[in-house]
Amino acid sequence: MNNLFSRNKINIDTEMHCHILPAVGCDPEFTNQALDVLAIFQSYGVNTVYATPHVRLARPSNTHESILKRAEIFKKQIAENKIKIKLEVVAEYYVDEGLSSLIDNENLLTYPQSHVLIELPMRVKPAGLDDIIKKLCAKAYKPIIAHPELHHYLRYDWKMIADLKSQGCLFQINLINMAGYFGDDVIVAAENLLRSKTYDLVGTGAHSRAQLQLIDKQILQKKDYVKLLRNANFKNKIFSQKDN
Numbered sequence: 326m327n328n329l330f331s332r333n334k335i336n337i338d339t340e341m342h343c344h345i346l347p348a349v350g351c352d353p354e355f356t357n358q359a360l361d362v363l364a365i366f367q368s369y370g371v372n373t374v375y376a377t378p379h380v381r382l383a384r385p386s387n388t389h390e391s392i393l394k395r396a397e398i399f400k401k402q403i404a405e406n407k408i409k410i411k412l413e414v415v416a417e418y419y420v421d422e423g424l425s426s427l428i429d430n431e432n433l434l435t436y437p438q439s440h441v442l443i444e445l446p447m448r449v450k451p452a453g454l455d456d457i458i459k460k461l462c463a464k465a466y467k468p469i470i471a472h473p474e475l476h477h478y479l480r481y482d483w484k485m486i487a488d489l490k491s492q493g494c495l496f497q498i499n500l501i502n503m504a505g506y507f508g509d510d511v512i513v514a515a516e517n518l519l520r521s522k523t524y525d526l527v528g529t530g531a532h533s534r535a536q537l538q539l540i541d542k543q544i545l546q547k548k549d550y551v552k553l554l555r556n557a558n559f560k561n562k563i564f565s566q567k568d569n
């Protein structure tokens with residue numbers, strides 16, 4: 326596999342969005358797959374990987390407690406397998422009433438400097454979005470809008486994007502979306518958002534080796550994509566834990 330993240334490609338040493346945290350008591354095969362993904366990231370020269378399990382009312386088994394418990398187990402397995410990646414665990418928070426109460430309690434799993442990953446519905450703007458963003462900012466959280474390329478009501482609404490940016494939101498692309506995982510309309514949206522310099526951060530959004538291979542094939546072999554991604558000057562380095 327080529328080295329997607331190497332310095333001569335898009336200069337990324339921190340993967341900030343992926344779904345590789347095995348559930349407690351899950352099939353050992355899944356744990357092996359998750360370790361395999363981390364080994365690939367290591368081969369890319371990545372030093373820090375943030376796993377971003379979903380937290381949403383519709384998925385009640387993913388509580389902070391269960392996530393942190395499984396993270397402890399997974400970190401031990403990473404060490405046992407001599408993988409030299411610093412694993413961090415945050416959450417990808419869906420905008421729902423559960424998030425509202427977590428913000429009230431100032432109880433979010435965040436990146437450094439209180440950056441927090443937020444996921445919006447794909448097709449319809451949630452009625453409470455403006456309130457949630459205001460509430461987050463009032464508590465000094467810094468929202469990161471995950472994969473806007475997927476969101477029909479957002480990806481071509483330049484005013485809404487500008488409004489969210491003016492409130493302090495950052496935007497993050499998932500490369501798996503640009504690799505065609507969700508169709509051509511998503512690819513075109515991602516290209517437009519890249520050209521308009523909307524994105525601040527990049528993650529893979531990957532769940533598996535196969536998805537990393539797809540990203541590799543569909544993006545790395547296209548010089549125009551590599552150029553677009555390099556020109557984005559992603560800020561992932563602010564989350565690197567290399568020296569800690």
Ligand SMILES: [Fe+2]
Pocket residue numbers: 342343344377417471530
């Ligand atoms: Fe995700």
